[in-house]
Amino acid sequence: MKHDQNSVVPNDNGYIRRFSRVIEYIYANLDEDPDLATLADVAALSPWHWHRVWQATYGESVFATVKRLRLHRAAADLTYSDLPIGEVTSRAGYGSKEAFGRSFKQVYGSSPAAYRATGVKGRLQPAHGGAPLPKKQGNTTMHSxxxxxxxxxxxxxxxxxxxxxxxxxxxxxxxxxxxxxxxxxxxxxxxxxxxxxxxxxxxxxxxxxxxxxxxxxxxxxxxxxxxxxxxxxxxxxxxxxxxxxxxxxxxxxxxxxxxxxxxxxxxxxxxxxxxxxxxxxxxxxxxxxxxxxxxxxx
The missing domain is CATH 3.20.80.10 (Regulatory factor, effector binding domain)
Structure with missing residues (x-):
């Protein structure tokens, strides 16, 4: 890859740098609820109009982006950590296990507890047909x-x-x-x-x-x-x-x-x-x- 760190971004109408700051802010502050006024300040854009430009660019609202990223993190928490489901619920931004469970099931197809109990190997499926990936160590079949x-x-x-x-x-x-x-x-x-x-x-x-x-x-x-x-x-x-x-x-x-x-x-x-x-x-x-x-x- 070739890149001059000191080069000026050509043909930049300003939104590229501004939205990059918003993306970095969202990832760094995923535990915070998105506040459009704060994000407008981060983007240095009009609070009246910036979010319309964002949604037209990305095809989803900032709120949908944050929800998607939090649920992605929650799935990883359930898979790779021993965090109690109550703590996973809070990290995902939900006030109750019931609300978190409904949203998680709508996106991932099972309750948080069932998702954790099934485990990665139980969920792994072939992408283009054929037998599932092996679930036991030592299986020599080369699936998918x-x-x-x-x-x-x-x-x-x-x-x-x-x-x-x-x-x-x-x-x-x-x-x-x-x-x-x-x-x-x-x-x-x-x-x-x-x-x-x-x-x-x-x-x-x-x-x-x-x-x-x-x-x-x-x-x-x-x-x-x-x-x-x-x-x-x-x-x-x-x-x-x-x-x-x-x-x-x-x-x-x-x-x-x-x-x-x-x-x-x-x-x-x-x-x-x-x-x-x-x-x-x-x-x-x-x-x-x-x-x-x-x-x-x-």
Missing amino acids: VEISSYPAETIAVMPHRGAYMQIGQAFEKLIGVLVNRNLICQTGAMKAFYFTDPTRVPEDDLRSAAGTVVPEDFPIEAPLERFDFDGGEFAVLHYKGPYADMKWAYEWLYGEWLTQSGREPADAPCMEIYLNNPRDTAPADLLTDICLPLKPAS
Whole structure:
């Protein structure tokens, strides 16, 4: 990726920088209820009109954005922590377990208690048909994984530093830039690239990027960066389900499939390809291709 940190953002009508500040503020203050006046100050825009511009850009209100992000965090809390459901309820911004339970079930298809009891392995489903992923350690069947070759592509990316679970922040900024520059119709598949190993690098230092496939002559200007994807052969796990559950899919892909496949990983970042949109798709129906780069077969 190439980027001059001191460069001026060209063709910026002001909304790109302003909405980036709002996105950063929302992620940093997710426990706070959104206040339109405060966010107007963050954006340095008229409190009378700024939210109409935001909703036209992102296709949802700030309140819907915050609700979606909080429920995403709640799903992760239920999956990977022992927090009592009452505390998860409060972190999600609800005053009662009943209200939280109704909202959570509407989005995730089950009550918070049932979601926690089922566990990741019980929820994991194949994305494109076939048998479910194995639920027991030591199962050698390679379910829902295929070897695919991808061509070299030009990717316009928004860099992200920090927890991989927070890469949605970079996607929000990316979409805002593309919409404000009237470039969204020239883009292709949405992809993410993960450049560092979360098992050995502190979370705050993890490097990743949210991106979209673009034509070679696409105007990639700050704050976007150019990433030249080299293509190659990948082991592709077709994953269906909430983004919060993907950690176990990675563990299975690395710990069981790769070690028994006879293949070796290449010196290149993992890639995720998003096949539908979390704004209009239930978490259980989200489709993601998790792509592990491979060295050529011997």
